[in-house]
Amino acid sequence: MLAALAHGLDDWMRAGNRLLLTSRPYGLTPADLHRLHLPEAPLAALDQDLQALFIRRWYAAADPPQGEAKARGLIDHLADRPDLQDLKRNPMLLTALCVRYGEGRRLPQDRHDLYDKLVNNVLFNRYRDADNERAAVRGRLGAIALGMHTGAAIQLQRVTPEAAVSLEEVERILTDYAGVNPATEAGTTAAFERRDELLARSGLLLDRGTGKAGFYHLSFQEFLAAEHLARTRREPDWFTAVVAARAPVPEWRPTLSFLFGRMLERNGEQWALEAAAALLATQERAAVRANPAPAVVCADWIEMLKRKGLNLLGLQDRYADLALGVIADEIAVKDRFRLGMVLGLVGDPRLGDPRDPAWQGQGFVLVPAGRYAWQEGQREIKEPFRIGRYPVTNGQYGIFIADGGYREARWWSTDGWAWREAGSVDLPPYWQDSRFNTANQPVVGVSFWEADAFCRWAGGRLPREREWEAAARGPQGYEYPWGGKWEDGICNSDAAGLGVTSPVGLFPRSAQVPLGLEDLAGNCWEWCDDFYAEGKREVGSSRVLRGGAFVFRARFLRSSDRNWVVPRVRVRTIGFRCVLAAPRQP
Incomplete structure (x- = not known):
């Protein structure tokens, strides 16, 4: 052709x-x-808007009567599944998700269970009338996947899995799997034929056109490798040995997560709790500093158990100790972020109800009266005040919601309640978005009036702008809260590369000195109680924002930088912190 x-x-x-x-x-x-001589235009990954368009058009064609309802349901479901980010960016895999969701209007919560069903669907569509053949094909694919991970078929000791291997290696893996002598012509021919049949028909293993083969997506290789391990290993303590050998290698992390899910399904909840406890017990702080990869695997397993609704018993406190140590030691930011997010899921002991006097002692910090830096000069803070150590978190805001915060006008200003009523507002817009709704992330997407209502409910108020700047800069007039120069990665700015809000207090070196206030630079902008321009004080006039956010550069995170938006704005970069009102100050 x-x-x-x-x-x-x-x-x-x-x-x-x-x-x-x-x-x-x-x-x-x-x-x-x-x-x-044709120009080349590789298809880019689907962004969020294209994913939604793809889903709507797919269901409009596949099921016109229920298409829009199914599309809305899947779009909402995927927003709450960070573990499916890679899948939904890929057109073929997003198609598989559409098929699976359309069958029962839900996707399995467990990633292992989801991939099991996706592989079943793909193979069923290609081997419709041959149940035994589907099982045999799946076994061969598993052998290839594990062989690509380990290199055993060609006498290699691969440390990290390979995403593409030579066609000859695939043939050798199949020969070993079948137990056929590769020296015989019949054995070689059989393996050759099986290889080509899988490349042409399976839909999961592809010929990459350069003398190499690879799986359609690396995650399928990882799943099938884990499945093959679980199916073929039988010696005592093999699971512990595999984890000990492979957990220190970050590239093995997804495979070990799939393997844990497979063994949980086979051996039950008690086995899974004991396996997680055994791995957690090996996470000595010095070892985690040297190589955090096993700790991240541990976080994956703990999250899986928690999302299945299991009682973690003593694992919760032991995991919290691990995660807090990781934060204090400031290991690599993405690993630290992962452990911090799971800490929010299991229960972050640093956080509490802002109305609880017992928690207020650690959750709020006293800023003494005195002269403090203010813009280009200084300003007198006449009364001491207590300001939140962290921005208000989703977990704390959830208490406000559960306590009727959106139903009771007494917590709202007159203007705020009128705005809430006019828009029938009852939740922040990112409340169901799993990228931003972990309990120890700052609540974002709240308007000025929502932030104000929460603070009133908590017995406090939003900080005044001069208070916020005094807390951030101190009498010395720091450019950044930590008192030193800017460093990329010192806080959650665009330089950190997270692309989302982080659990509060994830960047200890950025804490304000000497007060210990966290996240005053980056993570999310914070509402202040002031109008931006004193001459414009109408209901909809702009209010002050301070502190910068996770998508902003260093200059916007300076403690003297002022920003503004109108009070109705509800975006993912804006949160707030609370000041205890005067009657509750010491």
Whole structure:
């Protein structure tokens, strides 16, 4: 076909025609592209808007009567599943999710269970009338996946899995799996035929066109490798040995998560709790500082158990100790973020009810009266005040919601209640978005009036702008709260690369000195009680924001920087912290 295209392409184009040639990512080699002289445009991953459009159009075609309802349901469901980020960016895998969700209007919560069903669906569509053949194909794919991880078939000791291997290695893996002597012609031919059949028909293993083969998506390789381990290993303590050998390698993390899910399904909850406890017991603080990869695997397992509704018993406190140590030691930011997010899921002991006097002693920090830096000069703070150590978190805001915060007008200003009533507002817009709704992340997407209502409910108020700047800069007039120069990664700015809000207090070196206030630079902008321009004090006039947010550069995170928006704005970069009102100050 390519030869024919190359021969006739010039005449075709001169006649005013156009040619669009579609191919799998590895279907055309660089030599093929050069031969055709066609510009190349690789398909980009689907962003959030394209995902929603894809889902709506898919259901509109597949199930017109219920299409819109199913589309809305899946879009909402995927927003609450951070573990599916890679899948929903890929058109084929998003199609598989549409199929699966359409069957029962839900996706399995367990990632292992979901992949099990996705693999079943893919193979069923390609081997419809052959149950035994599907099982055999799945076994061969598992052997290939594990072989690509370990390199055992070609006498290699791979430390990290390979996403693509030679066709010869695939053939050798299949030969070993079948127990056939590769020296015999029949054995070689059988393995060759099985390899080509899998490449042509399975839909999961692909010929990459460069003498190599790989799975459609690395996550399928990871799942099938874990499944093959669970199916073929039988010696005593094999699971412990695999974890000990592979957990220190970050690239093995997804496979170990799938393996844990498989063994949980097979051996039950008590086994899973004991396995997690055993791994947790090995996480000595010095070892975690040296290599946090096993601790991240531990976080994955704890999250899986928690989402299944299991009682973690003593694991909760032991995991909290691990996560808080990781935060204090400031291990690599993405690993620290992962452990911090799971800490929010199991219960972050640093946080509490802001109305509880017993918690207020640790949750609020006293800022003494005195002269403090203010913009280019100084300003007198006449009365001491107590300001939240952290921005208000989702967990704390959830107490406000559960206590009728959106139903009772007494917590709201007159203007705020009128705004709430007009819009029938009863939740922040990101409340169901799993990227932003973990209990120890700052609540975001709240308007000025929602922030004000929470503070009234908590027995306090929003900080005045001069108070916020005094707390951040101190009498010395720090440029940044920590008192030193800017460092990329010292707080949750765009330089940290997280792309979302982080659990509060995740960046200890950025804490204000000497007060110990956290997240005054980055993470989220914070509402202040002041109007931005003193001459504009109408209901909808702009209010002050301070502190910067996770998508902003260093200059916006300076403690003297002022920002503003109108009070109705509810975006993912804006949260707040609370000041205890004067009657409750010491």
